[in-house]
Amino acid sequence: MTRIFFVCSLLTLLLVPMQLFGNEHALPETFPPHPRIYFTKEREAEIRELMKTDEFLARQVQGIFEQAEFFLEVHQTQGPVEHVLLDGIRLMGQSWRLIERVTAFAFVYRMTGEQKYADAAITEMVVASQFPDWNARHFLCAAEMAAGIALGYDWLYHSIPEEKKEIIRNGLITLGLEPGLEYYRNNRHWVSSMSNWNEVCNNGMMLAVLAIGDKHREIAEEVFQHAMKSIPFGLQMYVPEGTYPEGGNYWNYGTLATCKTIAAFLDVFGTDFGFLQTQGFDRTGDYFMSIVRPMFWYFNYSNCPDEALPNPAMFFLSRVFDRPDYAAWLCDFVSTMNYYRIRVEDSRQGDEHFRYYDRYAVLRAVWYNPKAVGADFTQTPLTRWSKGRQEIVTMRTAWQDPNAAYVGFKAGSNRAGHSHLDIGTFVYDIHGYRWAVDMGVDMASYRRPGPAWRILRTINRGHNTLLIDNRLQNLNAETSFSEFEVGKDGNVGRAVADLTQAYEGQLTLWIRAVTLREDGAMIVEDQIEGAVAPVRWQMITPATVEIDGKTATLSKGTRQVIATVESDEVETFETFSLKPDFDYEEQNEEFTMLGVMAVPNEGKVTIRVVLQP
Numbered sequence: 001m002t003r004i005f006f007v008c009s010l011l012t013l014l015l016v017p018m019q020l021f022g023n024e025h026a027l028p029e030t031f032p033p034h035p036r037i038y039f040t041k042e043r044e045a046e047i048r049e050l051m052k053t054d055e056f057l058a059r060q061v062q063g064i065f066e067q068a069e070f071f072l073e074v075h076q077t078q079g080p081v082e083h084v085l086l087d088g089i090r091l092m093g094q095s096w097r098l099i100e101r102v103t104a105f106a107f108v109y110r111m112t113g114e115q116k117y118a119d120a121a122i123t124e125m126v127v128a129s130q131f132p133d134w135n136a137r138h139f140l141c142a143a144e145m146a147a148g149i150a151l152g153y154d155w156l157y158h159s160i161p162e163e164k165k166e167i168i169r170n171g172l173i174t175l176g177l178e179p180g181l182e183y184y185r186n187n188r189h190w191v192s193s194m195s196n197w198n199e200v201c202n203n204g205m206m207l208a209v210l211a212i213g214d215k216h217r218e219i220a221e222e223v224f225q226h227a228m229k230s231i232p233f234g235l236q237m238y239v240p241e242g243t244y245p246e247g248g249n250y251w252n253y254g255t256l257a258t259c260k261t262i263a264a265f266l267d268v269f270g271t272d273f274g275f276l277q278t279q280g281f282d283r284t285g286d287y288f289m290s291i292v293r294p295m296f297w298y299f300n301y302s303n304c305p306d307e308a309l310p311n312p313a314m315f316f317l318s319r320v321f322d323r324p325d326y327a328a329w330l331c332d333f334v335s336t337m338n339y340y341r342i343r344v345e346d347s348r349q350g351d352e353h354f355r356y357y358d359r360y361a362v363l364r365a366v367w368y369n370p371k372a373v374g375a376d377f378t379q380t381p382l383t384r385w386s387k388g389r390q391e392i393v394t395m396r397t398a399w400q401d402p403n404a405a406y407v408g409f410k411a412g413s414n415r416a417g418h419s420h421l422d423i424g425t426f427v428y429d430i431h432g433y434r435w436a437v438d439m440g441v442d443m444a445s446y447r448r449p450g451p452a453w454r455i456l457r458t459i460n461r462g463h464n465t466l467l468i469d470n471r472l473q474n475l476n477a478e479t480s481f482s483e484f485e486v487g488k489d490g491n492v493g494r495a496v497a498d499l500t501q502a503y504e505g506q507l508t509l510w511i512r513a514v515t516l517r518e519d520g521a522m523i524v525e526d527q528i529e530g531a532v533a534p535v536r537w538q539m540i541t542p543a544t545v546e547i548d549g550k551t552a553t554l555s556k557g558t559r560q561v562i563a564t565v566e567s568d569e570v571e572t573f574e575t576f577s578l579k580p581d582f583d584y585e586e587q588n589e590e591f592t593m594l595g596v597m598a599v600p601n602e603g604k605v606t607i608r609v610v611l612q613p
Contacts, residue, residue, distance in 0.1 A: 025228055025273060027221055031214040034157035035110075037150075037207065037264050039366050044110055050370060056331050060365045061111070063340030067361070068108040068117060071101045075120045080127040087446075091135035092144065098128055099148035100359040106155040107362045118159045125152050126164050129171025136179035139190065140197060143204025146176035147260070150204075150211035169215060172208045177223050180205045184226035191230050195417050196246055196254030198234030202227045203257040210268050228273070234258065235278040242284030243388035245416035247302035248291050249357075249441075252311050255284060256360060259313040262320075263367070276320055280388070285317040285326045289377070290384040290394045291408065293429050294401055296337055299394060299408025301425060303418035303458075305440045310334045312363035319369050325380060327372035332400060334364065383493040385484045389416045393481060393495040395516040405430040405520035405613070409512075411479045411497040420458045421473040423502040424465035424512050428522045430613045431559045436464055436522075436539050439578075442586045456580035456588070460502075464540060466526075468506040469533040477502040483513075492516040507531045508603070521612045528598075528605040535605050538576060538595035539563075545592050547573045552594055559613075566608040569598040 035041065051058040081094045081101075105121035108114065128134075128149060134142035153160065153168050160168070180201070183191050190197035205227050213220030237244060237254065244251035262272050276282070288311070291299045297306045310333040318326035334340060339358070378399040386392040390412035398404040406429040414421055428436035442457040453472060456462040460473045483496035494515040503510055508530025515523040528535055543554035543561070552563040552573045565573060576595055578588040598605040 025224075027209070027213050027217065027224055028269065031210075032268060035155045037154045037210055037267055038260075038363065039107065039110065039151075039155050040267065043366060047365060047368075048111070050368075054368075054370055054373065056335070056372065057365060057368050057370070059340045060334070060368065064104055064362055064365060065108055065111075067100075067341050068104040071104055072116065072120055075101060075124070080124045083131045083133075085135065090138055091141035092138075094128075095134070095141050095144035095148065096359045098124055098145060099151075100361075102148050102152035103155075103360065103362040106152050107365070109159070110155065118156055121152050121156055122160055122164055125149050125168050125171075129168045129175070131171075131175065134175040134179075136175070136182075139179070139183060139201050142176055142179055143201040146172055146180075146204040146208045149176075150207035154211045169212050172212055173216060173219060176208050177205065177219050181219070181223060181226070184223065184230065191226075192233050194233055194236045196234075196237075196250045196257070198230060199237075199254040199257040199261075202231050202234065203261045206261050207264060210264050231261065231275065232278075235275060235281065237389075238278055238280040238284050239388065240280050241387045242280040242282070242287040243386040243390060243392060244284065244287065245302075245389035245413070246418040247304035247390075248288065248298035248300060248308060249304040250302075250418055251284070251288055251291075252309055252313075252357060255288075256311055256313045259316040260360075260363075263316055266320075272320075282321045285314055285321070285323060286380070286384065287386050287392075288314065289326070289329055289380060290386060291392065292333075293406040293408075293427075293434070294396065294399070294404045295429075295432055296333055297429075297434060299392070299406075299410075299427050300438045300440050301390070301392065301408070301410045301422055302416070302420055303441050303445065304438075306434070306438070308333075309358050310337070310339045310364070312360060312367050315364060315367040315369050318371070319367065324369065324371035324375035325377040327369040328375035329377040329380075330364075331372045332377070381486075383484075383486050385481060385495065389413050390419075391480050391497075393484060393493070393514070395493040395495075397492055397516070397518065397520055403431050405492075405516060405522070407514060407516045407522055409495055409497070409514040411481050411499060413479070414473060414475055414477045414502070420463065421453065421460045421475070421502075422463040422465060423460075423473055423477055423479055424497070424499045424510075425463040426514055426522075426524065427464070428611055430520045430561070433543075433556045433559060435541055435543055435554055435556070435561050435611065437542055437591065438463065439540060439586070439588060439591060444582070444585050454581065455585055456578070457586060462540075462578070462580075462588075464538060466503065466510070466528075467536040467538060468503060468531060471506060473502045474504040477504065482511075490518050492518055506533075507535075519613075521610060523611075524607075524609045526605070526607040528600070528607075530603045531600040531605055532603075533600075535569075535598045535600065535607075536576070536595055537565075537570075537598060537607050537609070538593050539609075540578070540591050540593050542591055545575060545594055547575070547594075549573070554594075554611075562612045563594065564610050564612070565596055566610075567596070567598060567606055569601055569605045570596040570607065572596070 105117040109117035134145045136142045209220040314330040452458045496513040511527040513525040554561040576593040
């Protein structure tokens with residue numbers, strides 16, 4: 001199924017740019033007046049009026065004010081952004097720092113009239129616009145810088161002195177649009193890729209075009225035509241049902257960029273050019289909600305950390321697809337986790353850029369949808385089979401209950417962008433804890449040259465799946481679910497996947513079924529045939545583990561989960577080492593791998609593990 005979907009998507013993709021996005025669209029003869037992108041004068045007036053009676057919006061705006069004050073102090077004591085490639089590869093941290101500062105400063109200046117905020121934003125933009133480059137060889141850096149500066153230029157247009165406008169426009173052209181044109185003209189890398197890169201890079205180019213296109217029409221027009229042909233490639237990420245193949249963290253990144261691009265089109269042109277009709281895009285908000293557990297962690301398959309972020313894209317999607325439940329869910333997320341203020345701490349271990357992932361928090365005020373008031377997201381189905389390049393099943397016992405049980409189960413592909421070798425993996429939450437975890441991203445997989453498959457957290461040995469003879473999963477595996485039942489026999493849901501291809505040459509059949517019971521218990525059942533060596537069944541947990549034969553007691557705080565294994569090929573539970581091969585990897589000392597070694601009987605193994613709270 002996955003392979004058929006992928007081929008069909010490619011065929012569709014080859015047709016879309018030629019049929020819909022050739023030379024039929026052009027920049028407007030007359031651009032709307034500044035500010036014209038998102039935070040228009042009309043939207044500013046709406047926010048001022050609405051926050052008088054809307055508690056959520058008032059608290060969100062107040063949070064932005066507080067963060068702008070914090071950023072201003074940092075700006076004054078530490079100075080503006082600098083041209084520093086912290087890891088020798090990326091300028092991204094500086095690009096993201098500029099975005100969070102400039103958007104917050106510009107928003108607060110517009111809402112209060114306090115000149116110090118406009119002055120700080122203008123200084124940040126002028127300094128960055130005179131950098132020697134925006135690191136166009138890693139074009140995400142340049143695109144992000146262009147996006148932040150374009151918004152600041154637009155939002156503060158009437159407060160920027162003319163000589164500084166010229167400096168900013170020159171930076172957008174020479175450091176952003178001209179390097180971008182080299183990529184477009186030569187069809188390099190992200191231009192025709194189905195990836196978050198395509199979404200983010202095209203967004204940076206489009207925002208620059210729409211900010212200064214009235215002053216520099218020739219280059220703006222050429223970039224616009226190229227970008228209109230490129231954008232459909234990135235949109236194929238959402239076909240057929242909105243499932244994002246790169247995981248939740250990259251959904252945050254790529255989908256926000258696409259929403260920003262379409263929102264800018266609506267503001268400047270009054271049309272989305274048909275992009276909103278992309279198959280699956282109207283359901284991608286359902287996908288995002290489904291992969292976030294009750295206490296707002298991801299089902300973090302692929303290269304994804306566990307802690308989720310309240311993406312303002314959900315407000316935009318709620319508006320354009322008339323889904324007030326999306327907006328109500330995002331409001332609940334923000335209020336429950338107190339995300340009114342932009343994050344300033346790095347709460348993800350080993351990820352120094354965590355705080356910047358929420359760099360567009362201002363858009364939670366600008367795109368806020370008041371239909372959230374009175375909307376009920378708790379009627380959303382408790383289960384979802386998300387189809388696409390990656391196939392994901394999620395199940396929960398309730399929405400808006402911090403103690404609810406939650407299960408995520410992955411089939412899909414080992415070839416999609418940012419994939420780990422994690423086919424068959426699962427997570428399990430109940431009573432506010434995650435008992436079966438994905439350890440998440442190891443930043444060494446970004447920083448160190450060479451294949452990712454040398455890093456423990458990227459391979460099957462570091463996931464809740466199987467290990468046979470210490471061998472990797474098939475790098476080219478494409479798998480799918482064969483059954484999905486909801487609400488039968490006391491089950492919230494039950495999903496069955498044929499995962500055989502993931503262990504090609506190591507077994508001849510692997511069927512895994514995962515069930516979430518209405519009482520919160522989780523059941524994992526494996527049927528294996530043709531195994532060439534003993535099979536290690538494994539599950540990673542942050543809990544304290546006590547083993548008594550085929551029973552294991554998992555403890556966190558005052559809570560316990562009892563694991564039992566039923567299998568004629570297994571003698572007892574064991575724990576296995578999570579120590580990686582290299583010192584520069586995460587050492588995983590906070591986790592324990594619980595598992596069993598199953599000795600095949602004529603190549604066959606049957607394992608049934610129950611996790612009972």
